[in-house]
Amino acid sequence: MMDLKGVSVGFGAAYALRDVSVSIARGERLGIVGESGSGKSMLGLTMMGMVPDAARVEGAIALDGAQLARASERVWRRHRARKVAMIFQEPMAALNPLQRLGETVMEPLQVHLGLSRAAARDRTLELFAEVGIPDPEARLRQYPHEISGGQRQRVLIALALTCDPSLLIADEPTTALDAHVALRIIDLLVNLAASRQMALVFISHDLAAVARATERIAVMYGGEVIETGPTPQVLQDPQHPYTKGLLGARPGIGGETPGRGPDGRRKRLPTIPGTVPPLSALPAGCRFSGRCPVELPHCARVRPEPHRVSGNRIATCHLLGGRA
Numbered sequence: 097m098m099d100l101k102g103v104s105v106g107f108g109a110a111y112a113l114r115d116v117s118v119s120i121a122r123g124e125r126l127g128i129v130g131e132s133g134s135g136k137s138m139l140g141l142t143m144m145g146m147v148p149d150a151a152r153v154e155g156a157i158a159l160d161g162a163q164l165a166r167a168s169e170r171v172w173r174r175h176r177a178r179k180v181a182m183i184f185q186e187p188m189a190a191l192n193p194l195q196r197l198g199e200t201v202m203e204p205l206q207v208h209l210g211l212s213r214a215a216a217r218d219r220t221l222e223l224f225a226e227v228g229i230p231d232p233e234a235r236l237r238q239y240p241h242e243i244s245g246g247q248r249q250r251v252l253i254a255l256a257l258t259c260d261p262s263l264l265i266a267d268e269p270t271t272a273l274d275a276h277v278a279l280r281i282i283d284l285l286v287n288l289a290a291s292r293q294m295a296l297v298f299i300s301h302d303l304a305a306v307a308r309a310t311e312r313i314a315v316m317y318g319g320e321v322i323e324t325g326p327t328p329q330v331l332q333d334p335q336h337p338y339t340k341g342l343l344g345a346r347p348g349i350g351g352e353t354p355g356r357g358p359d360g361r362r363k364r365l366p367t368i369p370g371t372v373p374p375l376s377a378l379p380a381g382c383r384f385s386g387r388c389p390v391e392l393p394h395c396a397r398v399r400p401e402p403h404r405v406s407g408n409r410i411a412t413c414h415l416l417g418g419r420a
């Protein structure tokens with residue numbers, strides 16, 4: 097339903113996304129993983145047609161056959177309302193602290209779908225029930241600060257579902273939550289994708305969360321997708337040196353407490369040495385050169401080609417070989 101081909105997003109001479117190709121089928125759950133600064137949020141915003149004004153978008157973005165890479169804001173808005181919704185990274189920022197939760201969800205139902213106030217209220221109660229909010233009637237009158245982080249995330253999911261999107265993009269939806277709450281939010285998103293035949297793009301730096309939430313994975317580094325494939329295969333048998341590094345940095349994949357140690361405390365994980373360089377300082381060749389432990393002499397200069405490792409697995413590294 098959504099297909100990005102060779103999409104780049106540039107700011108001046110620097111690229112926040114470079115030559116990204118990903119597609120999402122109806123009802124499919126795709127994970128986007130990578131360290132902070134790898135371009136995950138920018139990819140989510142690109143799929144929403146919400147890149148900053150200063151950005152230059154190249155390549156092809158197709159949504160149910162419509163070509164949107166160079167579409168105006170007016171055209172994007174029409175598609176967004178009915179097809180794509182996003183849960184943004186900052187949960188508190190997305191809710192108006194002075195607005196009751198009921199009004200927050202009723203507003204788009206009235207504005208976008210033209211429902212009457214009474215119908216919007218009924219629909220909000222249904223949505224609250226669908227996302228597992230207990231006592232929905234009481235919640236209508238509450239303000240964001242009166243409920244827990246997990247309940248706020250459920251309200252945001254209900255808000256994202258108001259126009260029945262066929263694609264939901266969730267940017268770090270569990271990062272701010274306690275481990276057991278995070279698990280329940282992941283399971284809610286998986287269940288909603290199944291019951292609504294809704295595609296899900298689950299963005300997270302937490303591999304255990306992505307392992308639980310998704311069927312397919314795209315690993316990002318320096319604004320590029322460097323490895324894709326079915327989630328279990330990529331996590332069990334990573335091909336790209338960066339993915340291997342990420343997994344080495346993330347013990348206990350598939351454990352039931354994403355981002356937490358056995359004591360339930362948030363882990364400071366050992367990471368790949370170095371950090372993602374600023375956009376302007378990324379190497380012209382392989383983006384991972386300079387940090388890669390198995391780098392070849394030409395890696396910094398020559399861009400590696402995507403290589404088809406097997407059926408539906410692709411990785412982009414000189415060690416693996418040529419074009420997919």
Ligand SMILES: Nc1ncnc2c1ncn2[C@@H]1O[C@H](COP(=O)(O)OP(=O)(O)O)[C@@H](O)[C@H]1O
Pocket residue numbers: 107112130131132133134135136137138139148374375
């Ligand atoms: N408005 C902007 N102008 C220029 N660069 C930006 C802008 N927004 C994000 N970036 C850059 O894009 C890169 C990717 O950022 P982001 O998508 O937020 O990463 P992630 O979500 O993976 O942490 C970063 O280097 C960031 O500095």
Ligand code: SF4
Pocket residue numbers: 336337338382383384385386388389390391392395396400412413414415
């Ligand atoms: S292309 Fe070179 S630098 Fe990049 S990941 Fe492969 S070996 Fe490492």
Ligand SMILES: [Mg+2]
Pocket residue numbers: 136137138185267
């Ligand atoms: Mg982000």
